[in-house]
Amino acid sequence: VVETIDLCKVYRMGLTEIHALKNVNLKVYRGEMVAVVGPSGSGKTTLLNLIGTLDKPTSGKIYIDGEDITTKSEKELTLLRRRKIGFVFQFYNLIPVLTAYENVELPLLISGVPKKEREERVRRLLEMVGLEDRMNHRPDELSGGEQQRVAIARALVNNPSIILADEPTGDLDTETGLMVVQLMRKLAKEEDSTVIMVTHDPQISEIADRIIYLRDGRIIGEHKSDD
Amino acid sequence: VVETIDLCKVYRMGLTEIHALKNVNLKVYRGEMVAVVGPSGSGKTTLLNLIGTLDKPTSGKIYIDGEDITTKSEKELTLLRRRKIGFVFQFYNLIPVLTAYENVELPLLISGVPKKEREERVRRLLEMVGLEDRMNHRPDELSGGEQQRVAIARALVNNPSIILADEPTGDLDTETGLMVVQLMRKLAKEEDSTVIMVTHDPQISEIADRIIYLRDGRIIGEHKSDD
Ligand SMILES: Nc1ncnc2c1ncn2[C@@H]1O[C@H](COP(=O)(O)OP(=O)(O)OP(=O)(O)O)[C@@H](O)[C@H]1O
Ligand SMILES: Nc1ncnc2c1ncn2[C@@H]1O[C@H](COP(=O)(O)OP(=O)(O)OP(=O)(O)O)[C@@H](O)[C@H]1O
Numbered sequence A, B: 001v002v003e004t005i006d007l008c009k010v011y012r013m014g015l016t017e018i019h020a021l022k023n024v025n026l027k028v029y030r031g032e033m034v035a036v037v038g039p040s041g042s043g044k045t046t047l048l049n050l051i052g053t054l055d056k057p058t059s060g061k062i063y064i065d066g067e068d069i070t071t072k073s074e075k076e077l078t079l080l081r082r083r084k085i086g087f088v089f090q091f092y093n094l095i096p097v098l099t100a101y102e103n104v105e106l107p108l109l110i111s112g113v114p115k116k117e118r119e120e121r122v123r124r125l126l127e128m129v130g131l132e133d134r135m136n137h138r139p140d141e142l143s144g145g146e147q148q149r150v151a152i153a154r155a156l157v158n159n160p161s162i163i164l165a166d167e168p169t170g171d172l173d174t175e176t177g178l179m180v181v182q183l184m185r186k187l188a189k190e191e192d193s194t195v196i197m198v199t200h201d202p203q204i205s206e207i208a209d210r211i212i213y214l215r216d217g218r219i220i221g222e223h224k225s226d227d
């Protein structure tokens, strides 16, 4: 459902070139949960941003459900993102003036979901991540891990077929982290969605079906999880 | 060197009251590295912000080097922070328009350190956290973990006697995380500084001399580390 071919990304800063991704070839199948692990600076966020159409490759191809997204217009990409992709950002990107509830509701408002159904889905997701008592808090009235859980709920509320999660448990204790990732896995299995999850936590990566290893912008190996 | 007595913090939102800290009694000794662990939302950041004078308690006392900081003026608190406290924030708070180098240099500029010595100390710290090749990058040109390491270097550059680190390895892979915390410990031992470190990572908490457990705003236990 997601495929990259010889994917490269070079950041240019004046005369300096940073080769963040070098010929990355990756296949992720429908219903799979894949973990991407690697040292700080190895290119994980860059990879996720390219797959999520938030940035453009320097060279190489990216296919989502068989369509080459490198040839799409901005308008087509925006529609694709809205319909198919749920993104948990490394730094959440919550809207500061909206409450937790309103932040999670936003994708449903954009998709035109009717009020009663919106309310049910937002409440259900906030309960599932343990934030039923924090719905009316704005981001600056939430702890780091609570903000992270709002970001996760927001990414899942629209039932996207592809979930891209950049370090979804970085600010969570072990128990809460395992809970949200098990939740993502459960929802993905129910909907036959695909999850690509960047993580530094070995315990979290073990929940995935397959673990892909990145180093200095290259895939250096992968293995199936043993459960 | 740090002592809290019956420390309480209540956040008020309209008619709602959130009791984030409830009668916290804590003693931290000079040269000690203490880890504070607990579930998301248990009050760790609140505790660190109170000790770091970034926020005021609702009731209770906080002593730093024997001085009651709850009775100090804003001016006195600012001087205290500048002289004694180095803070690694849960969300870094780097200055977006400054490079990594300039962000780390800032505390030294504020303290009036001469140019040659500033340059030596900034470079040394950035090398120690593995960012010698990223000195001229601004925060938006850095990966999450690279930004976190800039924040750590900045907190350490002024040789503060009290280092408060809020989840300093949340965006770092295991190897890099262990490296920076071993670095903090080494520098603290050399300077006889004190480190209070909030962390969700059991491996990181094991590096500390003592681990304090927080739950629902209360200290529920502690134990010495076994090394
Ligand atoms: N400004 C605020 N107004 C209301 N409630 C707040 C405010 N700031 C924090 N809280 C609440 O206080 C509690 C403690 O917050 P704190 O940030 O100290 O938790 P934490 O232990 O650091 O959590 P995490 O591990 O998720 O970072 C949380 O439940 C949070 O929702
Ligand atoms: N806009 C940019 N300009 C220049 N270099 C960049 C830019 N963005 C990222 N980089 C560099 O590209 C490399 C890969 O960055 P990326 O954010 O993908 O790493 P990462 O694997 O997500 O790291 P982390 O685990 O620390 O979040 C890093 O070394 C970073 O310094």
Ligand SMILES: [Mg+2]
Binding pocket: A044, A045, A046, A090, A166, B143, B144, B145
């Ligand atoms: Mg990243």
Ligand SMILES: [Mg+2]
Binding pocket: A143, A144, A145, B044, B045, B046, B090, B166
């Ligand atoms: Mg916190």
